[in-house]
Structures are given as structure tokens and as C-alpha cells.
């Protein structure tokens with residue numbers, strides 16, 4: 001259960017092309033009906049927030065947190081200290097006690113890091129991943145994923161959607177499918193690249209070692225082996241490609257700082 005509910009963000013490339021709920025899930029014969037329902041089913045900001053909180057509550061319920069007092073928990077707390085109000089956002093952080101090398105964010109500003117990531121990365125590398133996740137929140141990337149998953153969940157049973165559910169965004173019967181989809185959602189190549197750029201600027205803004213993003217992605221590329229190489233031309237940017245982009249940014253920043261100090 002834990003596995004299937006993980007949002008594959010950092011390691012999104014491993015599975016190849018990104019998910020497309022609309023096409024993947026629907027049988028040919030009901031596409032038109034669902035498309036009609038999907039058009040009508042637009043999430044308001046309030047509904048979006050409510051569903052986002054439900055999604056993260058579900059994840060929090062399913063994943064143990066590294067206990068306070070554990071050295072890794074202390075290290076994590078020190079890293080995220082002061083980031084609760086970042087760039088106009090209200091953020092909260094948890095460190096899941098699971099071995100996956102991963103992290104995710106939900107649109108309400110909940111950022112979750114898996115212990116596996118802390119094991120293999122330095123502090124600045126972890127921060128570069130956190131900066132990337134904050135980018136997804138700030139740039140509202142998940143909104144698209146939520147809207148898509150919501151349209152599908154509501155469209156599957158259009159009669160139940162928005163009627164007879166008395167104040168609920170989705171009926172209970174629809175919620176499970178919605179959560180499964182949204183928690184497995186992958187971002188587009190463009191969104192990942194935009195978050196990488198945001199994360200890099202986050203590192204510069206805070207005076208963290210901005211070279212750490214390159215080394216973080218290099219580690220992920222090594223972890224993914226052939227999958228990472230194969231995905232260079234796939235829908236999702238592979239880690240090697242992202243490491244290269246991070247290196248180019250860091251080199252440019254080095255030059256900028258050298259010039260400024262002249």
C-alpha cells in the first residue's frame with residue numbers, strides 16, 4: 001500500500017513517461033461521457049485545498065515518522081528550521097521513516113521527505129530537493145494533477161459528483177480512487193524543470209551550497225542506472241540531464257559571483 005501511494009517526484013523518470021489519467025484509465029466507449037463530466041467538474045481553490053489536506057492526511061496515516069530524538073530527525077528539523085514561512089507560502093514538514101529515496105509536496109504546502117533520501121544525501125543536497133518540492137507548491141504544479149484526478153474520479157460516476165454528497169468535494173466512494181491517482185501522479189517534464197530552476201534559486205537565496213543540486217541529481221542518476229540513461233529522451237527528464245542543467249546553473253552563478261567580487 002505504501003509503495004503504491006508514493007508520489008514519484010524526484011525519481012519520476014524511473015517509470016518512463018508521465019501518467020496521463022484521462023487516457024490511461026478510461027475505456028474507449030465512455031471517453032466522451034467522461035470528458036463532458038470533466039468539463040463540468042472544475043475544482044475551486046477551496047475544494048482543492050480540502051482534497052490536498054485529505055491526500056496528505058492519508059499519506060501521513062500510512063507512513064511512520066522518524067521519531068523525535070533520533071539523530072536523523074534532529075538533522076531534518078535543523079535543515080527545515082525557518083522554512084515554515086517561505087516565499088509567501090505556509091509550509092509544514094515531516095520525515096517519513098521509509099527507505100525510499102524520495103520526497104513529495106502537496107498543494108497545501110505539506111512537504112514530506114523519505115528517510116532513504118537523508119541516508120544518501122548531504123545536508124545541502126537534501127535542501128536542494130526540498131527547494132525543488134517548494135517549487136512545485138509555489139508554481140502550483142499539483143493543481144493540474146489534482147484537477148485531472150478529480151475530473152476522472154467525478155466523471156466516473158457523474159451522478160454522484162457534486163450531488164447527494166452534501167458538502168463533500170468527492171463522495172467517499174470516489175475518494176479512494178482520487179487519492180490513489182493523485183498520489184501516484186507525476187509532473188510533466190516542463191514542471192520538473194521549472195521546479196529544478198526554482199530549487200536552484202532557493203539555494204542561492206538562502207546561501208546554501210548551490211552546487212549540491214548537481215551532486216544530488218548525479219547520485220539519483222547513479223541509483224537509477226540504465227533507466228536513468230534511457231529516460232534522457234523520454235517524456236521525463238532523467239537525473240543525468242537534470243544534473244547537467246544544475247551544473248550549468250551553478251557555473252553561471254559562480255561566474256556571476258566572481259564578477260561581483262571584482
Ligand SMILES: [Zn+2]
Nearest residue numbers: 009010192195
Ligand atoms: Zn518534482
